[in-house]
Amino acid sequence: MSSLVELKQNEALEEITLEPVSRIDLIKYAGASGDFNPIHTIDDEAKNAGLPGIIAHGMWTMGNLSKLFTPYLEEAFIQDYQIRFSGMVFLEDVITLKAVLQDSSETFLHFKVAAVNQKGEDVIKGNVTLNLYI
């Protein structure tokens, strides 16, 4: 892990590929976040809602994505974190987390971020702005 200020435009942070999404992941997130919408944990409820199966909480994926920046939290804090939920995450999906530096100034680093599934589809995408401690 090198320092944030050494990052160049269009350079990516090291990607993280998650283990296949499991039911226990989503049960844990439901418990930790308090979001017990049953479409995330109970098969029949997901089917009743017209889904092919249970889907991950969008906020679970968004929560995972921010860990790309965790090793740098002493250099900067996450000032803005904007996400659009563009696809669903199903059980057994393999999600890869990505961040690319778009633009930077003395104080701010602007990243484009995405979580991508095994088919190469973006499931969430957005922007992160880090505010550097200088």
Next chain:
Amino acid sequence: MYKDQIGNKSNKVKNIVERGMLKKFAESIGDPHPIFINEEYGKQTRYGQNIAPPTFPRVFDYGDIEGLYLPNIGLIHGEQIYHYERPLFVGEEVYCYTELMDYYEKEGNNGLLGFVILKRYGEDLEGKTIFTESQTVIISETVRKELIR
């Protein structure tokens, strides 16, 4: 449908960035970094204490806007935006409330969709903003019809 509720707010609710809850949350997103959960490590950082992951405010209670009903099923989470003035610290008190910012309808591929924009606020004891969170919730045609019946 929600138009007449635009601008309505909930009462402020006191929340605490609780250490045990934060540990469970960090683990649930696969990010149990010591900066979040190890007390000794936290003391050695520039913050002098542990901080919370950016999506942690999900666990807070923001109170209820009187008369606002959003069904649990049939909602699509469209967009989520966090803005921070500084990180959240473990153990601190945060005063939270929610506001209905906007409601509009748009023709989508599967009929007329409703868009609810909620903004949530986290303030310190002096009323200074620590973070805000904006959320776009999309109501499908099927659910929208149920609601106006």
